[in-house]
Amino acid sequence: MVGLNAAQTQRVSxxxxxxxxxxxTPYTARVEAHGAxxxxxxxxxxxxxxxxxxxxxxxxxxxxxxxxxxxxxxRQVEISGPDAARLVQWMTPRDLRPATVGVCxxxxxVDQHGGMLNDPVLxxxxxxxxxxxxxxxxxxxxxxxLALGAGLAVQVDEPAVSPxxxxxxxxxxxxxxxxxxxxRALRHFRFAGFDFDGTRQVIxxxxxxxxxxxxxxxxxxxxxxxxxxxxxxAGETLDVAPGCPNLIDRVEGGLxxxxxxxxxxxxxxxxxxxxxxxxxxxVDCIGLAALQAIERGxxxxxxxxxxxxxxxxxxxGEPWAVRARxxxxxxxxxxxxxxxxxxxxxxxxAMIARELWEPGQTVTVLSADGVKRNGTVTTLPFTEDxx
Amino acid sequence: MVGLNAAQTQRVSxxxxxxxxxxxTPYTARVEAHGAxxxxxxxxxxxxxxxxxxxxxxxxxxxxxxxxxxxxxxRQVEISGPDAARLVQWMTPRDLRPATVGVCxxxxxVDQHGGMLNDPVLxxxxxxxxxxxxxxxxxxxxxxxLALGAGLAVQVDEPAVSPxxxxxxxxxxxxxxxxxxxxRALRHFRFAGFDFDGTRQVIxxxxxxxxxxxxxxxxxxxxxxxxxxxxxxAGETLDVAPGCPNLIDRVEGGLxxxxxxxxxxxxxxxxxxxxxxxxxxxVDCIGLAALQAIERGxxxxxxxxxxxxxxxxxxxGEPWAVRARxxxxxxxxxxxxxxxxxxxxxxxxAMIARELWEPGQTVTVLSADGVKRNGTVTTLPFTEDxx
Numbered sequence: 165m166v167g168l169n170a171a172q173t174q175r176v177s178x179x180x181x182x183x184x185x186x187x188x189t190p191y192t193a194r195v196e197a198h199g200a201x202x203x204x205x206x207x208x209x210x211x212x213x214x215x216x217x218x219x220x221x222x223x224x225x226x227x228x229x230x231x232x233x234x235x236x237x238x239r240q241v242e243i244s245g246p247d248a249a250r251l252v253q254w255m256t257p258r259d260l261r262p263a264t265v266g267v268c269x270x271x272x273x274v275d276q277h278g279g280m281l282n283d284p285v286l287x288x289x290x291x292x293x294x295x296x297x298x299x300x301x302x303x304x305x306x307x308x309x310l311a312l313g314a315g316l317a318v319q320v321d322e323p324a325v326s327p328x329x330x331x332x333x334x335x336x337x338x339x340x341x342x343x344x345x346x347x348r349a350l351r352h353f354r355f356a357g358f359d360f361d362g363t364r365q366v367i368x369x370x371x372x373x374x375x376x377x378x379x380x381x382x383x384x385x386x387x388x389x390x391x392x393x394x395x396x397x398a399g400e401t402l403d404v405a406p407g408c409p410n411l412i413d414r415v416e417g418g419l420x421x422x423x424x425x426x427x428x429x430x431x432x433x434x435x436x437x438x439x440x441x442x443x444x445x446x447v448d449c450i451g452l453a454a455l456q457a458i459e460r461g462x463x464x465x466x467x468x469x470x471x472x473x474x475x476x477x478x479x480x481g482e483p484w485a486v487r488a489r490x491x492x493x494x495x496x497x498x499x500x501x502x503x504x505x506x507x508x509x510x511x512x513x514a515m516i517a518r519e520l521w522e523p524g525q526t527v528t529v530l531s532a533d534g535v536k537r538n539g540t541v542t543t544l545p546f547t548e549d550x551x
Numbered sequence: 552m553v554g555l556n557a558a559q560t561q562r563v564s565x566x567x568x569x570x571x572x573x574x575x576t577p578y579t580a581r582v583e584a585h586g587a588x589x590x591x592x593x594x595x596x597x598x599x600x601x602x603x604x605x606x607x608x609x610x611x612x613x614x615x616x617x618x619x620x621x622x623x624x625x626r627q628v629e630i631s632g633p634d635a636a637r638l639v640q641w642m643t644p645r646d647l648r649p650a651t652v653g654v655c656x657x658x659x660x661v662d663q664h665g666g667m668l669n670d671p672v673l674x675x676x677x678x679x680x681x682x683x684x685x686x687x688x689x690x691x692x693x694x695x696x697l698a699l700g701a702g703l704a705v706q707v708d709e710p711a712v713s714p715x716x717x718x719x720x721x722x723x724x725x726x727x728x729x730x731x732x733x734x735r736a737l738r739h740f741r742f743a744g745f746d747f748d749g750t751r752q753v754i755x756x757x758x759x760x761x762x763x764x765x766x767x768x769x770x771x772x773x774x775x776x777x778x779x780x781x782x783x784x785a786g787e788t789l790d791v792a793p794g795c796p797n798l799i800d801r802v803e804g805g806l807x808x809x810x811x812x813x814x815x816x817x818x819x820x821x822x823x824x825x826x827x828x829x830x831x832x833x834v835d836c837i838g839l840a841a842l843q844a845i846e847r848g849x850x851x852x853x854x855x856x857x858x859x860x861x862x863x864x865x866x867x868g869e870p871w872a873v874r875a876r877x878x879x880x881x882x883x884x885x886x887x888x889x890x891x892x893x894x895x896x897x898x899x900x901a902m903i904a905r906e907l908w909e910p911g912q913t914v915t916v917l918s919a920d921g922v923k924r925n926g927t928v929t930t931l932p933f934t935e936d937x938x
Contacts, residue, residue: 313700
């Protein structure tokens, strides 16, 4: 493996002014050695955002090979103890009673107004021990505050668990080479324990891509480099590459990003998560009364796809207004957008008013470059023939 | 004022992949037009980190002229309602009973273990209304969780308030030109209301530098550009420049940074905040029992300055080990460091074990470039003659 010298450390830090506050991960040195050309910050931690290949080249590779992603920024909020199940259920409208140990569950976290606070994946490790694998917000403080305020008998902590994702159609072959054939039987959104270098690690069949994949919840930071190197060596015949969440794949696949597609201003019914909302009173959730009222009043907007014309669109750094094509009335906003080389159109994730949210409605997208682009509302994920 | 074209937007986003999740501020367009060359992320929001001048040039300018800083990322957590005073006091060991409306108070926020959750400045707006002007962590979620869990009668929210700092020895002249002569009478760490463009804005005499300065808590985002431009125009004869928190000034002045000098693993007694800890039971704070126990057991480490030799040190992206010079035993870690052109030595903020924390103790700093540097423990702030 390539060593890192001081000059390289300087280079990759350009533009972000690295400090302890923006935490490095057990894999950052490897990611730097592979030439990461940019980072984002999620949960006070580095997330690589690009390597030497373009986003489009990365996209095609993700659909054919296998990639290693440093997603340690998906921090775990561990909730354990006698009241753990009660606290976790209180935080989400998703009915957790059917959940068994070994499942991963995608779910909304809401406040008392039904506002989205996060959309983590829950791992049920035991009847009294859970991990929330979180998007970008300090769920740790929320859970600690609730527990302390309500006097619940729980421990809330952020363990030193740093997910490494292995994504792409050849992920299963790579994982089997390192963790044994048994891993092939792991079902989607299930996790189990597997051995690595004398340790037992949680591995889930999951990931933030449309492709097959796994997430290794490494709880031994000092093994980060060894884990990366072992996967890399085993992947040399499998077209392995360094990667990161790919914007084209994410938008095409309709994978939401907390802070982008939704904020505290949105509720899960607007975010297409009605199937994760048990609102008949069978479960006790903080936002229950608010969500019941929203349901009674009728949801006024919802996340949709928008397929739109013109040259490849610029980066969507701020929401872009969407208007009804017919009368120019406000119809919502695009919150993430990118050019899809597969569909040969721009694709966007958008919050769309109910008047316009039916697939096929025609809209105008006002992108940041000042261009007005003709668009069509679609269901998600995007498909070849939005018909 | 210079307009921003799409190419410029592209340029400044390089390396950070801007998205809605990393929020722009009411001043970002102005900061970009002034050629900001890098950003950091604080509270899910952009903080400019450099302009066209070097950190050293910026440092000298900060000590002679006046600078405009986009510190909108210092978000306000507003706590209001009948139980507001009770909740705010519960969050901090600082005795808030003497606080009057109009004061700014620096204070530690702690959890039930006495661990630091933040070090905001509190603005008491009314007997039942407070702002916590926060460092980088979602205090909003902590306060909301505590309030909801304990059933307190409060509102907790993040208003659209975006501080713009005016820092430097000529800040008072600039502020007087824009807000009137009355502002000269505003005392350090006091705030009051001042008029701007038909609105009333909170302005405090405060800021994250060693120099005189003010922070304008603009609550009208659409006036961001006008506020910037008005200050800029009035500053043309006062050597105004765009700026940002300056690492040299911050370290020399012993100004702490949450996430750098301290984390949840540290308590306020370690962070030199004993004077903000009322531990005799007169106030009801979450961490009271834990802090009393820590005080009884004796504090084992504390933040100090370290003055150290050698070429200008590299950026301190991760803590650097500090060892006792005499016997090589672990003595702590440097958490922020930079070369001081005034002292012509490297200066660092460090958490130092009690055995070595007396000024004058000799230590070795192991910086990231592999160099072992001779250092001396000092009090803070750093002075010309550390004695």
